[in-house]
Amino acid sequence: MNPVVVLVGPMGVGKSTVGQLLAERLGVGYRDTDEDIVAAEGRTIAEIFVDEGEAAFRAIEKQAVHQALAEHDGVLALGGGAILDEDTRALLAGQRVVYLSMDVEEAVKRTGLNAARPLLAVNPRKQWRELMEARRHLYEQIATAVVATDGRTPEEVTQAALDALELTASPGGQPPDPRPEDVMASQVTRIQVGGTAGSEPYEVLVGRQLLGELGGLIGDKAKRVAVIHPEALAETGDALRADLAGQGFEAVAIQVPNAEEAKTAEVAAYCWKALGQSGFTRTDVVVGVGGGATTDLAGFVAATWLRGVRWIAIPTTVLAMVDAAVGGKTGINTAEGKNLVGAFHPPAGVLCDLAALDSLPVNDYVSGLAEIIKAGFIADPAILDLIESDPGAARTPAGPNTAELIERSIRVKAEVVSSDLKESGLREILNYGHTLGHAIEKNERYKWRHGAAVAVGMHFAAELGRLAGRLDDATADRHRAILEAVGLPLHYRYDQWPKLLETMKVDKKSRGDLLRFIVLDGLAKPTVLEGPDPAVLLAAYGEVGQ
Numbered sequence: 221m222n223p224v225v226v227l228v229g230p231m232g233v234g235k236s237t238v239g240q241l242l243a244e245r246l247g248v249g250y251r252d253t254d255e256d257i258v259a260a261e262g263r264t265i266a267e268i269f270v271d272e273g274e275a276a277f278r279a280i281e282k283q284a285v286h287q288a289l290a291e292h293d294g295v296l297a298l299g300g301g302a303i304l305d306e307d308t309r310a311l312l313a314g315q316r317v318v319y320l321s322m323d324v325e326e327a328v329k330r331t332g333l334n335a336a337r338p339l340l341a342v343n344p345r346k347q348w349r350e351l352m353e354a355r356r357h358l359y360e361q362i363a364t365a366v367v368a369t370d371g372r373t374p375e376e377v378t379q380a381a382l383d384a385l386e387l388t389a390s391p392g393g394q395p396p397d398p399r400p401e402d403v404m405a406s407q408v409t410r411i412q413v414g415g416t417a418g419s420e421p422y423e424v425l426v427g428r429q430l431l432g433e434l435g436g437l438i439g440d441k442a443k444r445v446a447v448i449h450p451e452a453l454a455e456t457g458d459a460l461r462a463d464l465a466g467q468g469f470e471a472v473a474i475q476v477p478n479a480e481e482a483k484t485a486e487v488a489a490y491c492w493k494a495l496g497q498s499g500f501t502r503t504d505v506v507v508g509v510g511g512g513a514t515t516d517l518a519g520f521v522a523a524t525w526l527r528g529v530r531w532i533a534i535p536t537t538v539l540a541m542v543d544a545a546v547g548g549k550t551g552i553n554t555a556e557g558k559n560l561v562g563a564f565h566p567p568a569g570v571l572c573d574l575a576a577l578d579s580l581p582v583n584d585y586v587s588g589l590a591e592i593i594k595a596g597f598i599a600d601p602a603i604l605d606l607i608e609s610d611p612g613a614a615r616t617p618a619g620p621n622t623a624e625l626i627e628r629s630i631r632v633k634a635e636v637v638s639s640d641l642k643e644s645g646l647r648e649i650l651n652y653g654h655t656l657g658h659a660i661e662k663n664e665r666y667k668w669r670h671g672a673a674v675a676v677g678m679h680f681a682a683e684l685g686r687l688a689g690r691l692d693d694a695t696a697d698r699h700r701a702i703l704e705a706v707g708l709p710l711h712y713r714y715d716q717w718p719k720l721l722e723t724m725k726v727d728k729k730s731r732g733d734l735l736r737f738i739v740l741d742g743l744a745k746p747t748v749l750e751g752p753d754p755a756v757l758l759a760a761y762g763e764v765g766q
């Protein structure tokens with residue numbers, strides 16, 4: 221007999237609450253090995269620890285866990301340290317195991333100085349950090365699904381576990397057959413970028429709990445690590461710095477302004493100064509954690525310091541995950557335009573931890589959908605189908621297709637930049653919607669979200685394609701429908717056209733006086749439209765301007 225689901229994770233993560241909810245939803249029984257121990261011993265776990273010490277408790281626990289694994293066919297929750305035992309881990313291999321995770325701050329918030337939890341009686345933050353460090357890889361080793369609990373209600377965690385395991389709730393019904401082979405999907409996805417056309421290969425990882433990968437990416441040559449983060453992620457930046465310091469690096473956190481305010485020469489100079497003052501050498505490493513503005517800046521700082529040092533991107537917005545952090549375009553804005561100063565400098569690795577998206581404001585989340593939709597129109601129409609199947613769900617990280625949308629979009633970008641890193645041809649297709657989009661951003665002094673401007677820009681590009689006789693009506697109309705359905709804008713001020721046109725003339729795709737736009741010849745058939753008739757351009761803007 222095997223449990224349908226085994227729940228593991230640190231103490232206080234909510235295994236009992238979620239376990240009972242899961243059991244209810246699956247129509248099976250619930251059992252908790254900590255409760256078994258307390259009932260059999262007639263003492264609390266804290267009392268066993270105090271009376272006999274941890275080793276004796278672990279022996280009692282091992283026996284209780286092995287018995288429950290053999291007897292129980294419902295949902296089984298294990299104590300936080302049960303996985304420390306090698307035989308127990310071996311028994312769990314091949315079973316459906318869900319690791320409920322939480323970060324250290326959340327753990328301290330939930331359990332604090334709770335004396336009933338014997339391992340955390342003093343200095344809880346330090347103890348938690350050590351406990352997590354020691355156990356995280358063991359949880360991950362045996363887990364078939366990892367479900368983050370931070371900021372989620374027990375009901376949301378339960379649903380996430382069901383989704384991750386692809387289990388259907390069947391209240392009162394038969395428990396599903398365990399299908400261990402179908403649960404690996406929740407593991408980390410690795411997408412390779414580069415490795416062709418003379419560029420170094422690197423990986424984009426998509427999943428949860430990925431920070432354990434950071435040390436390996438930094439490598440053993442680095443002595444110093446600079447963590448560049450925006451104001452909004454001050455705690456994350458500092459926690460990363462502290463973790464890296466704990467691993468023996470001289471780690472500094474460099475806080476920069478949120479969003480586009482970070483992409484200036486002044487902020488880049490501030491970062492250079494911080495690197496200079498910390499004695500940053502060629503073997504040291506920059507880590508950029510944040511949205512696309514932060515990763516663009518961090519990559520640029522890494523590209524320019526000592527003419528180029530290693531950097532790692534930890535994107536925390538959907539837009540940065542699917543686009544900005546991948547592909548090595550780094551840069552800053554100037555008063556004259558968007559990204560006018562920059563360098564091609566690919567990262568050594570990209571860690572897309574989906575849990576980061578839970579704290580992202582909805583407007584920033586939706587802004588990222590513009591680049592996902594772009595990837596759909598230029599290369600992978602399945603993306604459009606997924607969004608159209610439930611546009612409301614696409615607006616939130618809890619939607620059922622979030623990981624697939626992100627991974628598909630990254631694959632589009634990875635394929636393009638792998639064959640044309642420096643934009644000598646094919647890579648221009650990634651600029652779909654950006655020619656007008658960037659002009660709008662500049663006109664708004666970079667106060668508009670990038671994705672919103674790109675959405676208007678894609679609407680314009682679709683109308684331009686249609687009026688130039690390239691794009692069929694159905695595909696052009698599909699632009700409006702899908703952008704509108706997810707809540708992205710389609711229109712901009714009509715009276716601004718002369719200014720926008722002037723800005724577009726210095727777009728990076730322009731050659732001399734020749735304006736160049738990416739348009740579609742059909743769905744997923746991007747092409748370049750050179751020197752369009754000014755009357756056609758104005759007519760296309762007539763559809764967009766209001």
Ligand SMILES: NC(=O)c1ccc[n+]([C@@H]2O[C@H](COP(=O)([O-])OP(=O)(O)OC[C@H]3O[C@@H](n4cnc5c(N)ncnc54)[C@H](O)[C@@H]3O)[C@@H](O)[C@H]2O)c1
Nearest residue numbers: 450452478479511512513536537539543544549579580670
């Ligand atoms: N290099 C490229 O290839 C490329 C591609 C696409 C876009 N970009 C650039 O990316 C930028 C836009 O990136 P963006 O949409 O990620 O915006 P952003 O970086 O401005 O982030 C949006 C806001 O969310 C905050 N934030 C980030 N992560 C958060 C989180 N997890 N929780 C709460 N708040 C969070 C940020 O501090 C910021 O205030 C633009 O500058 C654009 O030009 C670059």
Ligand SMILES: O=C(O)C(=O)C[C@@H](O)[C@H](O)[C@H](O)COP(=O)(O)O
Nearest residue numbers: 543547549558559647650651654728
């Ligand atoms: O990676 C690319 O190439 C792109 O064009 C992706 C765009 O989504 C992105 O906004 C990029 O920063 C634009 O680059 P730019 O060269 O037009 O500034």
